[in-house]
Amino acid sequence: MKITVLNGSPKGKTSVTMQYVHYIQKKFPQHELKIINIAQKIKKIESDERAFQEILAEVRASDGVLWASPVYYFLVPSNYKRFIELVSERGGQEVFQDKYAAVLTTSIHFFDHTAHNYLHAICDDWDMRYVGSFSADMTDLLKAPERARLRLFAGAFFEALGNHAPTAKSYRPLTWRDFDYIPGAARSKVDVGGKKIVLVTDAQEHQANLSGMLERFKASFSGEIETINLRDLDIKGSCLGCLQCSYANQCVYKDEYVAFYNTKLKAADILIFAGTIQDRYLSSSWKMFFDRSFFNGHVPSLIGKQLGFIISGPLSQIPNLRQILEAHAEMQRANLAGIVTDEYGDAAEIEHLLQDLAGRLVQFAASGYIRPATFLGVGGAKLFRDAIWGRLRFPFRADYLAYKKLGVFDFPQKQYKRRIENAIMSLLSKSPAFRKEVNKRMKNEMIKPLQQIIES
Ligand SMILES: Cc1cc2nc3c(=O)[nH]c(=O)nc-3n(C[C@H](O)[C@H](O)[C@H](O)COP(=O)(O)O)c2cc1C
Structure with missing residues (x-):
């Protein structure tokens, strides 16, 4: 099987993501994976029509496409996105039509899902046969169980291609409404109140x-x-x-x-x-x-x-x-x-x-109103907190110092009073009589401190 690997890393062959592709190449020598450095070469691809057409020719001659990219800011790197735009602008989608496709990213799992959703939707928009996606942490290749998982993913992709497996779409095409907005005059004015x-x-x-x-x-x-x-x-x-x-x-x-x-x-x-x-x-x-x-x-x-x-x-x-x-x-x-x-x-x-x-x-x-963060901000901040305190402290020294200043390192292990309470309550809860009493009082105890705030 011949697969075109579209490399989304601006680092080209020195990319972390490409090491995952090389691993697949090594484990599946019967298949040919041809890597094209898209993000690194975007200026040439954009300015030189021949370079662009050569990529399309590669895709046309292949059985499938592997979108392989780092996650950048909830999505893929801008140069990779520019390539996707170029394909659409220059009517190249028909080359991708009916090609089997899979997505492989490396990241630290911060909003990798939105990047995957994006690439999946592009595959659906271009009538590709999307098989699945694989989100690797950037260090997963070092772990044997994760390597095994990657082999299974790649194997399933090749098998789907070989069997011409049926694929379902997840995204409907977008529809743009035909509407010309003509601005009218403002009837009243908002006073900026010295705000920039x-x-x-x-x-x-x-x-x-x-x-x-x-x-x-x-x-x-x-x-x-x-x-x-x-x-x-x-x-x-x-x-x-x-x-x-x-x-x-x-x-x-x-x-x-x-x-x-x-x-x-x-x-x-x-x-x-x-x-x-x-x-x-x-x-x-x-x-x-x-x-x-x-x-x-x-x-x-x-x-x-x-x-x-x-x-x-x-x-x-x-x-x-x-x-x-x-x-x-x-x-x-x-x-x-x-x-x-x-x-x-x-x-x-x-x-x-x-x-x-x-x-x-x-x-x-x-x-000064800032609405409270939801899971998006709360979960994301914890992921960064752990990464910057731990494995990313080097090289992200500036982040580490800024996080210290901002009080980001609020690990629960540091809540000593809470830890003592937990230890005592865990011990006491071994007693059936204590648990019975807790069950009786649970709801009231939960709202008691909140009520005290309201009453104060
Ligand atoms: C500009 C930039 C933005 C990034 N954004 C994200 C992100 O949103 N989520 C994430 O998990 N990792 C993010 N990363 C980390 C990369 O996805 C990760 O290091 C990846 O393995 C790099 O792969 P590469 O060497 O193939 O380019 C970002 C890195 C850079 C440089």
Whole structure:
């Protein structure tokens, strides 16, 4: 069997993910796995049509495709996403149609599921035959049981190809509504109240709905709000995954990105991110924005800010993307004040929503309201806490120091009073009489301290 491996790592052959592919190659020598470095070579693939066509020719001649990529910011690296966009823009999907596909990622399991959902949905959009996905921790290859698991996964993939196994789709095609938003005039103005508001977008001229919504949104305020188009910034490229930023938050790129992030975003009280849906995410320019923010490491860099999204396109059909946006806000300890899209309602309704978002952003900024994190932020923060305290302390020294300062290392082992209570109660609960008494009083005891707060 001939498999085309599309490598999503910007590190090319020095990629962790590719070691997992090499392991499969070694264990299944009867199959040919041809690796193409997509993310590393994206500039050439984009500018040189022949290079792009050569990749399509490889895919055409193969029995299956292995999407093999690191997880970057809830998804895949921006260069990999750019390739997916190029295939769509240049009508290359038909080459992928009916090809069997599997997904292999390496990561530390932070939102690996949203990356997998994304690639799975792309496979479905392109009418590929998606067989399954495998999410390896970046060190799993060192463990014999995990290697065995990887062999089983790869074996099942090859078997599905050999047997022409039936495959089912999980994602419906997206439908875009035919609607031109024409912005009207704002009837009332929101007083910015001294808050610094920055709107970041990647809007292009032809994206009339997005531009219209931004125009109307900006008109909601009494004062000027600063607008920055990512496309106007000198951003030389996407994150290289080199980790040289990990020691002291210094990015190797010498371009405008870091200064823009530090002086504009970190200085703002209110941030609005605006873009148009492209495949099942925003554009790869937006993805590059997020990937490059890795110079901040795993430390929240937008703490306490109000965040709003203005999006053109069918967001409600992509719950995976909504989850990513919510998780991003929660991981930043920012407040997601709202998301406005153009997918429902007439112009008046959209205007109402934009005006309301403007008001809410300023109101929450004034009151300092940050809604509590859900599982997305709580679970994600614990995963990072453990990683930065433990196996990632080196090389992420800057993160370790910042986490110490922020009091992130709140391990339950340090709750000594609680530990003593637990030990005593565990001992006592060996007694049936004690357990009977506990059962009787459980509900009341649980609410007792809460009641004391209410009464005080
Ligand atoms: C910019 C950047 C973003 C990352 N984002 C995530 C993430 O969202 N979730 C995660 O679990 N790991 C994340 N990682 C860790 C990588 O997925 C992990 O190190 C992976 O094994 C690297 O594979 P590679 O060497 O093939 O590029 C990120 C790493 C970088 C450099």
